[in-house]
Amino acid sequence: MAFVSEQDLYCFMLRGYHAFDECISQQWVREMDEVIDEMNACHFQPSRYPNVRMEPRYDEDEKLIQIVVRNILEVNKIFSDLIDLDFVLPWIVTLLNRSPRLTENYGYFRNENRPAGYHAVRDAGKTQNLHHQGIPQIEMVKVMIPLMEQTPETGTLSFITGSHLLDMKPPFDLNDVDALPELRALNLKAGQPVLFTENLYHSGYPGTNIKKQRRTLFFSYEPSHHADWFVSPSDEFIETCTPRQKKLLRRPGRWHEDWSDELKQIGKGAHAVIFS
Numbered sequence: 001m002a003f004v005s006e007q008d009l010y011c012f013m014l015r016g017y018h019a020f021d022e023c024i025s026q027q028w029v030r031e032m033d034e035v036i037d038e039m040n041a042c043h044f045q046p047s048r049y050p051n052v053r054m055e056p057r058y059d060e061d062e063k064l065i066q067i068v069v070r071n072i073l074e075v076n077k078i079f080s081d082l083i084d085l086d087f088v089l090p091w092i093v094t095l096l097n098r099s100p101r102l103t104e105n106y107g108y109f110r111n112e113n114r115p116a117g118y119h120a121v122r123d124a125g126k127t128q129n130l131h132h133q134g135i136p137q138i139e140m141v142k143v144m145i146p147l148m149e150q151t152p153e154t155g156t157l158s159f160i161t162g163s164h165l166l167d168m169k170p171p172f173d174l175n176d177v178d179a180l181p182e183l184r185a186l187n188l189k190a191g192q193p194v195l196f197t198e199n200l201y202h203s204g205y206p207g208t209n210i211k212k213q214r215r216t217l218f219f220s221y222e223p224s225h226h227a228d229w230f231v232s233p234s235d236e237f238i239e240t241c242t243p244r245q246k247k248l249l250r251r252p253g254r255w256h257e258d259w260s261d262e263l264k265q266i267g268k269g270a271h272a273v274i275f276s
Ligand SMILES: O=C(O)CCC(=O)C(=O)O
Pocket: 108, 156, 157, 202, 203, 204, 205, 216, 218
C-alpha cells in the first residue's frame, strides 16, 4: 500500500526529491533557534551535552566556520517531534518500502561558506537503486529541515536532479557548481521540509551573501537492519518518546513492522490520501 499520491510519487521518482508545501510552525522554529542560540553562547561545549557529538571546523584564526551537532535529539526535547511529522512519515514508509528506522539525526550550522562537494550515498557513480518491480525501494531517505529561509543567497541545499536515475560516474568536477548540469539550488521557507533520496548527488550550495548562521537539521531513515551512523540515541531518551517514535528508534534488526495503522490514523487527518 502506498500512502503518497501517485502524482507526488511520480514527481519524486523523476526528480529524486520532494519539497513539502507544509511547514512546521514558526513558533516551533523560533524555539529551536533559541536552543541553538544557547549552544552558540556556550561555544557548543561538549561537556554540557551528553551523548551528543560536536564536530566543529575552525579557520586559521580559530574562528568557527561550521559545526555539525550529531544526535541533536538529545540536546533538547524540542527536536523530538520532528522525526515523525504527520505529513512526512507516510513518504518515509512508502519510499523505503521496508520498516524504517532513524539512523542519523544532526544539526548543520554554517557561519561561512564552504565550497560545494556533491556526493551520494554510494559514490563511484553507482547511484541507481530506486525501485523493486516498479515500486519504490529507496536505500536511504533524508529529510532536511531549514530553520531559516534558504536561498542561493543565504546558501541552501542543492541537487543534481536525475543523477539518481543513472549508473554512470559523473564526468564533471563535483566541486565546480558552474560546470555541473541540472543543478537545482532550492528556495525554502523557514521550517519547510525537503525529502530526498541519498542516491541523488547533493550538496550545500554556497551562499553568495551569507549574513547569519545557516541552520539546518537532517534526519536519515534506512531499512530496519541498518545501524546508526555516529551516535545512537540513549535508552533514556527513547523512553521519553511516543510509541510511534519508538518504532523508528528501535535498535537495528531484520523485522517487518506494519505501519498501516499509524498511517491510516494520519490519513483520517487533513494531509495524507491512501492509495492501495
Ligand atoms: O551542506 C549541506 O547543507 C548538506 C549537508 C549534507 O549533504 C550532509 O550532511 O550529508
